[in-house]
Amino acid sequence: MADLKKAFAQAQEDVKTITKRPSNDDFLFLYAHFKQAEKGDVSGSRPGMLDMVGRAKYDAWAKLKGTAAEAAMKAYIEKVGSLLQTHK
Template sequence: MTDLKNTFEKAVAESKQLPSKPDNETLLSLYSLYKQATAGDIDTQNTPAMFDFVAKAKYDAWLKLQGMAADVAMQLYINLVASLKGG
């Protein structure tokens, strides 16, 4: 898994240097895949405030990935960054 982790870390660095800013939906995908890969399942006990729309969107995106293995989330993140780079 070390090769995957190294490739993931490289993709994380590359995601910060994309030629153009992704749309909000793609940013949520990047966020949720990153969180699932690095932190695992979301803590459903700490829900965001009702009117904190950004936090709620992030929470919902991450919640959809509940149960996904970290290595799967890493690979999906890598694939998404590669597609954003045009590769």
């Protein structure tokens, strides 16, 4: 688990080095998996209709309900790795 947390922390640093803008779907994937790994299942109420960005983020995170933190970390690390390959 300690190795996974180190790799997760490294992926958080590595994602900052991407020079080409990823798609909105990629951003939502990273956001949702990061939040699931750090905070667990989504909490609070869904943002209103006028907050489209907040609503998209909430929905992406809510789809991961029940996902273990370790699984979310692994998915985040893999996504960052693939983005580093294609978005440099």
